[in-house]
Amino acid sequence: MRPIKVLCCLALFLFLAACGEQPASNTTASQGKGQSNLKTYKHSEDGIPASLDPVKASSSYAGLVVLNVFDTLYSYQYLKRPYQLKPNLALDLPQVSEDGLTYTISIKPGVRFHDHVAFEGGQGREVVAEDFVYSIKRSFDPKSNASGAWLWQGKIKGLTEWKEAGADYDAPVEGLQPINEHTIQITLAQPYPQLTYTLAMPFSAIVPREVVTHLGPSFGAQPIGSGPFVLQRFDADVAYFNKNESFRQEPFDPAAEGYDPEIHAGLGIESLAGQSPPFIDRLEIHFIRESSSRWNAFTKGDDIQYTTVPKDKQNTVILKQAPLTLHPQITENYHHRYGTETGFIYSGFNMEDPTFGITGNLEQDEKNKALRCAIRKAHDWRQKNKAFYFGLGTVFPGIIPPSVPEFDHHTSQDSITTDIAGAKALLEQSGWQLDELPVFEYHVNASVQNRQNFAQLRAFLGKIGYPLHKIEYHPYPSFGAFYRAVQNRETPFFFMGWTLDYPDAESALQLLYGPNQTPGANHFNYQNPEYDALYRQASIMQPSNERTAIYRQMNQMVIDDCVLISGLSRNKIHLWHKNVVTYPDRQMLGGGHLRYVDVN
Amino acid sequence: MSKWKLAFKPILTGIPLLLGVTWVSFLLMVYFGPDLSYTMAGKNPSTEQLQLIRHNLGYDQGFWHRYLAYLKELVTFDFGHSMYKDQKVTSMISNALPTTFYTLLPGFLLGHVISLVLAMLAARHQGRFIDKVIMTGSVIGMSISFLVVIVAFQLMFSSVHGLDWFPVRGWRIHGVDGQWSWSLYLQYVAVPTMAILFVTLGYNTRFYRAILVDEQDKEHIMTAQAYGHSTFNIYGKHLLKNALIPLMTRFLFSIPLVFISGALLIESHFGIPGMGQLTYDAIMAGDQPILKAVIALTAVGLVLMMMFSDLINSWVDPRLRDS
Structure with missing residues (x-):
């Protein structure tokens, strides 16, 4: 009989819990105040x-x-x-x-x-x-x-x-x-x-x-x-x-x-x-990393009233990608908006590393530049956007993202267009034999998505004949460890993101300014005296057409030198309850x- | 051996244990843990700023200097401020520890009690249908990932896509008047408790069954059966009492690990501000003061449990005391 009694107690415990009053959204926030009519x-x-x-x-x-x-x-x-x-x-x-x-x-x-x-x-x-x-x-x-x-x-x-x-x-x-x-x-x-x-x-x-x-x-x-x-x-x-x-x-x-x-x-x-x-009396900010937890709490009704749509729930929310349409059930229950980030993601080369960067030998440097450009040509942004960002991201050439007024719609799209034949031809013209290509190390902080990113990049490079056994995954246990490696110039190739601090392209252009080399923001350790001179010239100028022209000229330099594979600004879907x-x-x-x- | 000797023996053996645990963990933290200086320095630091932050964090000091400082912190129980959160470590722990206690206690106690009951049932019907059902259930519980159980239970019991009986996450066990509310407590603790039970029942039941099966084959049990004692008498009085030492040892030794290190997955997934969440965040951030305190507390807890375990064992089995 005893085991049965214990099980009965457990059942009673669960029953009591289930029957207990649900915490009301407003009252719980006003703990100890005795005021239940607060917003x-x-x-x-x-x-x-x-x-x-x-x-x-x-x-x-x-x-x-x-x-x-x-x-x-x-x-x-x-x-x-x-x-x-x-x-x-x-x-x-x-x-x-x-x-x-x-x-x-x-x-x-x-x-x-x-x-x-x-x-x-x-x-x-x-x-x-x-x-x-x-x-x-x-x-x-x-x-x-x-x-x-x-x-x-x-x-x-x-x-x-x-x-x-x-x-x-x-x-x-x-x-x-x-x-x-x-x-x-x-x-x-x-x-x-x-x-x-x-x-x-x-x-x-x-x-x-x-x-x-x-x-x-x-x-x-x-x-x-x-x-x-x-x-x-x-x-x-x-x-x-x-x-x-x-x-x-x-x-x-x-x-x-x-x-x-x-x-x-x-x-x-x-x-x-x-x-x-x-306008509200109480504000609660719930910091929830686990996406399923956040989604369940949002859809439950009273736990949280706003969320961005987690990546693993986008299938549930999106009905059609072009034009972006949400499921009627979502639009019926919640307000929504789409927001493009004021930053972007990119992959970059460490120009100080002889694998892809500057060696001091002019002939080798030209070969390395051709290799960087060939790797960029192999990159398929459309696929990447579709696979990881539900096709919602905005792909743009260079480092001036669409969120700033200096963005140029007329910049050539070549640097973000896949060109396998062009990449192969470039390698051949610059004297690269496929078996001579260096080991390609992909440095990134460990995560499932970054592992998938690597697999996709490996497939892209495979298309231009890059020996697959030479493409290696180098994960770091945390972003801190990865960032330390980047700052210490231990990463020939890395995948990162950059958020602009203000709506001025200077916030992105500083990424390539020579004196900002690591541990500064120039993770590429890119050194280009002409670029640096333009940066210094523009950095003291008030917003003007002339300054915008300089910004765009600098952007083109970065594109021409194939310093990075960029970029994509992610698009978030924001949802909030209709009573908010x-x-x-x-x-x-x-x-x-x-x-x-x-x-x- | 006197009770005092029994009590102090673990302390003497515990000191090398403490030193060993703290030394090894500190070594791992210093040489393999995250380096916070790079993330704290911000987006565009100079080499000088980086060095300054490294100095402020004590990274530029020698290993032994830092380790001795750690031991001093352990003795004084003052681990300073969190590197990451700007809060006093002792106050963070004193806030988190009761939460973990309340979160894990029902699952911990029920897990052991139910496992023991199931193990007794299985042992009594060894090799028969009931035994096989219980053991199969145990293996299933052991085989499913804890994370899967947590996500599935949250979906089943808390979400609008399931039964929607309990809150999805959080920890608000005080009512509108700021007083402890049993009703709220039961709501918030129910799903974590069920998840803990589901996962731990299998391990505990199999362990307890093995102990009980071994014990029930002994001569004194057979003798009791031959004398016609009731099943309740045999199990309650003779079998459990004689199996108490391994049972208590397992129970006691799981206390510091569970309550001080906390249930990392449970707390981080359900958003419960306990020791598990604190430890998880500290590991992810490389917050050494918190990690040092948690490791030290766990080691001290283990030593204390060794002490209690020896005392209780000598009380349960007088032969240990006499030897």
């Missing part, structure tokens, strides 16, 4: 942030949180595409001197930090110009392990000297001065037209000195800013926020945010006009759209 929005992301300290917010997941807890001087218009900057904490766009070296920025008065015991009386004090100066200095503090110093390194006058002098926060920086409580002046060593963009990035978010000092290293776990939401708790994979009740009153103006009825009608956004964000009013964006806005979310 809660449950967002999801497919990765987990690490530190929430702005100076370390290098991942998009950390950036998402940072931009909602802290203020930056500038942000992007909610709905406008291509992306347009707008003042956030700043009163207006910066006043720039004629020589482009001095930026004067006024900040809004009366904006207060969230309450914290480190403030006098525990109440958040007003944000002042000195806070911005302090926040930028932190990126140059040797003790802060900051990730974003490269944005201002050598550009803002005196920061490097301040760091070398011991990083004393009480010491002034020549190029970073608070003129008065609400005015900042930035002086540059040379014109830096992208500066305003960097002031919209999470790295430039404004933090209160006394709280940073009070919390020490724990500031990254308990961030205090002046943004629209106050972080309540951050479990391993859920962050809970409350609305910042004292957030400044700035009525939402759809037209000023780029509202376009043709794109945004039917989403309910226009109904928010005149109200001040944030939003227009989600995971790119430049970086989470800035969450303050405009409403829940009916």
Whole structure:
């Protein structure tokens, strides 16, 4: 009888559990508050942030949180595409001197930090110009392990000297001065037209000195800013926020945010006009890596209200690829939009590695260039797009992706067109015998998709006669290990992605700038004096046709030198519940759209 | 041997064990673990910035210097801040450990109890139909990947495509008033418990059956049967009591592994903020302070269990005490 009793107990246990009340979406979010009528929005992301300290917010997941807890001087218009900057904490766009070296920025008065015991009386004090100066200095503090110093390194006058002098926060920086409580002046060593963009990035978010000092290293776990939401708790994979009740009153103006009825009608956004964000009382961000878990939680109805469609669920969602059509059941139950990333994926050659790069022997260098170009000609982007991105990706030549205004629709498509006969002819003309071809090592972080990528590339190369036994897979156990190998120049050929930091092609062109060689962003270790000279020339120019022409010339150089096989910008499908009013964006806005979310 | 000697013997043997485990794991971490400096340095760092971060993370110090610092951390139980999350390691562990305890306890206890019952049934009907059914079930449970079980159970019990009885994921066991809610707890723990049961029943049942079958062939059981003792008496009093040492040893030694290392797959898939999730994230990120603490805690837990195991064994079997 005893085993039966035990089984009965188990059955009873399960029965009780099944009969228990389901957690309601709104009530659970308001734990301990006793308020069940609060508006809660449950967002999801497919990765987990690490530190929430702005100076370390290098991942998009950390950036998402940072931009909602802290203020930056500038942000992007909610709905406008291509992306347009707008003042956030700043009163207006910066006043720039004629020589482009001095930026004067006024900040809004009366904006207060969230309450914290480190403030006098525990109440958040007003944000002042000195806070911005302090926040930028932190990126140059040797003790802060900051990730974003490269944005201002050598550009803002005196920061490097301040760091070398011991990083004393009480010491002034020549190029970073608070003129008065609400005015900042930035002086540059040379014109830096992208500066305003960097002031919209999470790295430039404004933090209160006394709280940073009070919390020490724990500031990254308990961030205090002046943004629209106050972080309540951050479990391993859920962050809970409350609305910042004292957030400044700035009525939402759809037209000023780029509202376009043709794109945004039917989403309910226009109904928010005149109200001040944030519109929700509680925000939950669920960081869910497991795609099946995320999908089940989204379709269940109350666990999360937004997701991007995981790769393994695209078959469930997509009815037709051209033109992209979703299943009626999906469009009936959820709002959706497609969004192209402001970055791209590519495969690159390490030009310093003699296998494919520069050897110093001119004849061999020409042969290597022909080999790189032949490998690129063998590449079938259409197949790759179809196999791994459901045909949704946008393939483009070079490194200026379609998401930036400098993109050129007229660039030759040859570099992204498969040409097996051309590849074979190129190898033959340049004197390559097939059995002399070097071992082809494919370096990448280990994952199922990357293994499949390798198998596909191997098949592409097989078509031009590359000996298959010479094509090797070199996986690394983690992205960190792979990235270290790239930075240490141990990877003759690698597969990576790049996300633009601002909507300016310079953010991609810096990838090939010689002085940025590894450990910098130039993972190819590409050295081309002509390219570098053009980069330097363009980097101090304000947006203009002339600058765009230079950008395109640089793009063509990279294509002609066959430094990389590029590129494809991935297209994500965003889904959200019909009771949620939003227009989600995971790119430049970086989470800035969450303050405009409403829940009916 | 006195109880004190019995208790302290494992401590003495445990010290080399602790040193060995910490040394080997630290060696693996230092030479084969991820190097965080490259990812922390951001997109476009200079060589100098990289070196600075390496210095801040302590990567530029010698192995023995770092290992001795680790031992000091172990003694003081202060592992500093997570390299990745900016939180105090001890506070992260103290938050995660109760969650893991509540998540795994039902599956752990039920798994052992049900396995024991099934093993007794199988042993009693050794070679017959019931035995074969139980053993076949055990092999099936052992053969299916844990991950497949988790995904399938989540789909069956939690998703709208299945029964939709339980939450898909998460861990909200406190009600609106902020108080512990049994109803919520049972909902969130049900599917993980079923998944744990499905996978562990097979292993435990086969192990317990082997012990019991071996024990039931012994002369004292045959004698009891010859004297006409009831089955309940024979199994409850004679067989289980004599098999208690291997049973308790298995039970006790699985505690630190399960509760401190946690159920990596269960917690990461169900989004439960326990030790498994913490360890998984630390492994993926190369967060050495957390890994050091988890490894040290597991090793200490094992030593403690060795101590308890010896004490309990001597209590169960007085011959051990006398020897």
